[in-house]
Amino acid sequence: MTIRSMWQTLLKLAVAAAATAAAGSAAAIQSRYNLAPPVTRIAEEIHSLHWMMLVICGVIFVAVFGVMFYSIYAHRRSKGAVAANFHESTKVEIVWTVIPFLIVIGMAVPATKTVVAMKDTSNADLTIKATGYQWMWGYDYLKGEGEGISFLSRLSTPRAQIDGSDAAGRLANKTYLIEVDNEVVVPVNKKVRVITTANDVIHAWFVPAFGVKQDAIPGFVRDTWFRAEKVGTYRGQCAELCGKDHAFMPIVVRVVSAEDYSKWVGEKKQALAAAQDDPNKTWELAELKERGAKVYAANCQACHQANGQGVKGAFPALDGSQVVMNKEQQIAILLNGKNAMPSWKALSDVELAAVATYVKNSWGNSAGSAVQPSEFTAARK
Numbered sequence: 001m002t003i004r005s006m007w008q009t010l011l012k013l014a015v016a017a018a019a020t021a022a023a024g025s026a027a028a029i030q031s032r033y034n035l036a037p038p039v040t041r042i043a044e045e046i047h048s049l050h051w052m053m054l055v056i057c058g059v060i061f062v063a064v065f066g067v068m069f070y071s072i073y074a075h076r077r078s079k080g081a082v083a084a085n086f087h088e089s090t091k092v093e094i095v096w097t098v099i100p101f102l103i104v105i106g107m108a109v110p111a112t113k114t115v116v117a118m119k120d121t122s123n124a125d126l127t128i129k130a131t132g133y134q135w136m137w138g139y140d141y142l143k144g145e146g147e148g149i150s151f152l153s154r155l156s157t158p159r160a161q162i163d164g165s166d167a168a169g170r171l172a173n174k175t176y177l178i179e180v181d182n183e184v185v186v187p188v189n190k191k192v193r194v195i196t197t198a199n200d201v202i203h204a205w206f207v208p209a210f211g212v213k214q215d216a217i218p219g220f221v222r223d224t225w226f227r228a229e230k231v232g233t234y235r236g237q238c239a240e241l242c243g244k245d246h247a248f249m250p251i252v253v254r255v256v257s258a259e260d261y262s263k264w265v266g267e268k269k270q271a272l273a274a275a276q277d278d279p280n281k282t283w284e285l286a287e288l289k290e291r292g293a294k295v296y297a298a299n300c301q302a303c304h305q306a307n308g309q310g311v312k313g314a315f316p317a318l319d320g321s322q323v324v325m326n327k328e329q330q331i332a333i334l335l336n337g338k339n340a341m342p343s344w345k346a347l348s349d350v351e352l353a354a355v356a357t358y359v360k361n362s363w364g365n366s367a368g369s370a371v372q373p374s375e376f377t378a379a380r381k
């Protein structure tokens with residue numbers, strides 16, 4: 001960045017700030033330097049607070065440093081200035097206590113009002129649980145229309161764009177790294193309570209346009225809420241450093257009309273019912289392996305690599321692994337995890353059997369036999 005472009009950026013920022021202050025509302029201005037355009041009341045309040053505090057702090061900054069630099073310059077020794085001596089001036093002490101006190105109260109009152117409103121998750125129309133996994137989100141619709149819907153939401157940006165082999169695709173992709181296979185869908189103008197928790201380490205559910213950012217902590221339940229006032233698609237990110245693929249677990253929320261929401265609920269429920277596998281069926285090895293390749297690419301490849309060689313010193317190779325060849329041990333590590341290997345309990349028994357079969361029969365591994373879903377069902381008990 002050249003000095004010139006830095007000044008231009010600073011100037012643009014200053015103009016944006018001035019224009020906002022003039023309009024008296026943060027929502028009035030949208031530049032790419034501003035916070036995400038708010039679509040909830042809370043997010044609007046956060047914007048106003050942000051600009052109000054910035055202006056107050058800016059005025060104080062200019063006033064204090066102005067007086068200081070002026071004093072240093074105007075009363076310098078070379079001009080023969082002699083320091084004044086005014087100890088224990090009651091007037092000055094009262095002034096410099098009362099003024100900051102009023103400023104702090106003036107900032108704390110509106111901020112507290114907003115924080116209290118943010119915490120009020122009562123009377124929600126819809127309750128959704130968001131679970132953080134390394135590295136994806138799981139959503140369960142717990143209460144309200146759509147109750148019972150449950151899915152995993154993973155990054156859908158193709159690997160080739162991420163590793164750079166498809167650089168043109170990456171450039172053309174407007175939602176690079178902020179797109180998912182299963183979007184969270186919610187109705188517009190309805191109060192949605194989001195319960196957050198996590199499966200492995202701390203994640204955070206963060207959607208800037210809603211003014212929502214809530215930690216998702218393993219073993220704990222936290223909640224937050226939003227009422228989106230505008231139909232549209234809003235994107236966020238996991239906002240708590242959670243390991244290697246922290247930057248690869250985006251959040252996408254699609255806000256739709258009440259009718260579209262009902263339609264989506266119907267379709268989603270049908271799709272989920274259709275995808276339900278018969279756990280008692282005995283599967284062919286080839287069938288399981290084919291399906292397992294997909295499960296592996298979506299869940300395991302990030303650590304163990306596409307070629308099954310893992311990453312030396314961090315993730316063991318599955319190619320030639322003793323654990324993979326031992327059915328009990330492989331089932332146990334998949335269900336329970338071990339150290340940095342997460343538990344995969346959230347996958348269905350068919351998915352687990354498929355990936356176990358795939359790993360046993362890929363690369364140099366040739367078990368020649370399958371692991372059946374029923375074996376995972378039995379091991380879960």
Ligand SMILES: [Cu+2]
Pocket residue numbers: 132133202203204238239240241242246249
């Ligand atoms: Cu995370």
